[in-house]
Amino acid sequence: MTRSGAADGRGLLYRLYSSRLRRRLTPETVPHHVAMMIDGNRRWARQAGYPTAADGHRAGAAKMHDFLRWCDDLGVRVVSLYLLSTDNLSKRDSKELADLIEIIAELADELSHEPGWRVQHVGRAEILPAELARVLATAQERTRENTGLHVNLAVGYGGRSEIVDAVRSILAQHHENGGSLEDLAANLTPEQIGEHLYTVGQADPDLVIRTSGEQRLSDFLLWQSAHSEFYFVEALGPDLRKVDFLRAIRDYASRDRRYGG
Template identity: 85%
Template structure:
């Protein structure tokens, strides 16, 4: 386990090993889209002796900035970060949720100033506090013309809800065209649903990473991850190191992707 101050693994041997891992990765072996489920922030804060989870969430957000830089350096085109689920909005302690919302807003605002990155909010803005929804919208508008790495911020997000919203959008669009429900039922395809997801037009994630040793999807990108590869890291979110990330990419590069076959 890395130290709570994050200093472990920064010596010469670490840098040499990290450089060697990078040299092993060729551009064609790097995934186009990586989805990250950062988990373990609360446990990290508790183990570090902090009185509340806020310091863990803040450390996790800082790690996500670092993680995005690692991805950009490798030439990954799309990164999706799972920051706040619809379940979190409903179930989290009110003070913890308030702290987390403030931290996410700070992260989104900061990412909007990264040169070239395009930020997109994926999730239901209407269930979020107005200030957070406004920050996410502003970040999206401010970066919409950027052509660099695409960063999806999943905030107020739930995979099942996303699929419901996609189907509703398809029905509404079909109604405008004057078609019947029978015609819609006959013509509906997986590709059509995919186009109406929050991530419509983006490639599906090639690799989904989750920290803290947990091995479940937690309602994240359920439709999009149908053929994704998964990699689970034991480190708690704030303790994630670049070598952990590079090992995940190296492992992905060795897999024989069968796409459900």
């Protein structure tokens, strides 16, 4: 067999396997909300011989666009992408960070032109560069009335910071209403905190996926993922395949979800 024939054969087998995985998934077993932590972009660029980390981040952003289409095709209703943490803003090399900010802005703009998709920024807009904050706000406003796939872009995001912001909002609202601290302390509930998170009104993630083999949350959706299922993929972010995604969904569908146990 020629090299091209072998490649075609592998492609055919891959498509057949993907189709078989897809057929075994039913609407009842597909998660409503999937959170994705794309990791390994810099490692991918280094291993592939690219000169800068930006090449990896750009490949990772393109893969996230593909990932969203896979989710949409499968019937997932909400996807949260972890793109830039509060720690990234202070710890990344300035040139790499500038490139990453530009790539995220391009991705947000592209997603806001996908028919039917709704884009929402979750994170602290005030700590972002003005242009990135503007692009995110424009993408959110442009898609506000859309009812298709809901895409949360976690940019300038930290789970601990989100909880702090929620508590601050509750305190400010309670003070404005003339309530006492004693009354607030006696009546504060998890549900009340949930009503002040960036993702207010959304169902919590059913499934959290992370690429590159790392197995940690990295301050992502700490409150919302209390009862989520987790799936870790060995592939680096840009190497994620649709079959990897379908395996994650298959694995999720096979689990016996237990809340609090």
